[in-house]
Amino acid sequence: MASRIVVRDVDAGYGAVRVLHGVSIEVREGETVALLGTNGNGKSTLIKCIMGLLAPDAGEIYLETDGRRIDLARRSTEEIVDLGIALVPEGRRLFPKLTVEENLLLGAYRTGARADIDRNLPFCFEAFPVLRERRRQLAGSMSGGEQQMLAVARALMSSPKILLVDEPSVGLAPILVSRVIAKIRELKERYQLTVLMAEQNFNQATKIADRGYIIVHGRIEFEGRSTQELRENELVKKYYLGV
Secondary structure (H helix, E strand, O other): OOOEEEEEEEEEEEOOEEEEEEEEEEEEOOOEEEEEOOOOOOHHHHHHHHOOOOOOOEEEEEEEEOOEEEEHHHOOHHHHHHOOEEEEOOOOOOOOOOEHHHHHHHHOOOHHHHOOHHHHHHHHHHHOHHHHHOOOOEHHHOOHHHHHHHHHHHHHOOOOOEEEEEOOOOOOOHHHHHHHHHHHHHHHHHHOOEEEEEEOOHHHHOOOOOEEEEEEOOEEEEEEOOHHHHHHOHHHHHHOOOO
């Protein structure tokens, strides 16, 4: 049975500040889904809810896989990672005083990924040759683009089925954004991953997305069944295309 992540009518926030209001999205197996929105509209909050980093105040978040329905809202982040869901966090969140290789090996911490280290580590070095060249270099001394590649590779070391990518373009020069987004597409196809990408760079995100959602002030204002539908939407024309 194909797997999917379902978010249904989720409210969430921080203390008295409500960020998400009745958010519902679905990410089906093999898709790349873009969650589009400008800063402060709730993209990262939703990603945190899916990963168990923030408990929703209301609604459901579940994974359907192998004929089972698994309630993610009642699972710890460690348990969610063990289910094959990995996060490339906003801001990369590397261990700056550890080497590139040490950061990668930490990505394989979960029990199910340890047996795959001998396969996944060479794959990451093949996918990102700069990481092989700099495997002994401290992660904190690398450029922003190199750190983003390391963050993606670290997530792949956990042998995920589903990859959540939060704002991969933040802090990167335009040419590096294009390279990172293209690499995510390549890895998705090679690894047969399911991808949910939260991103504010509409043009880059839609290069690899199959479809997407637009989130505005914590609400899903539009669901595009294709990138063409997204491009033709009035919200996109207003906020992203300057029309």
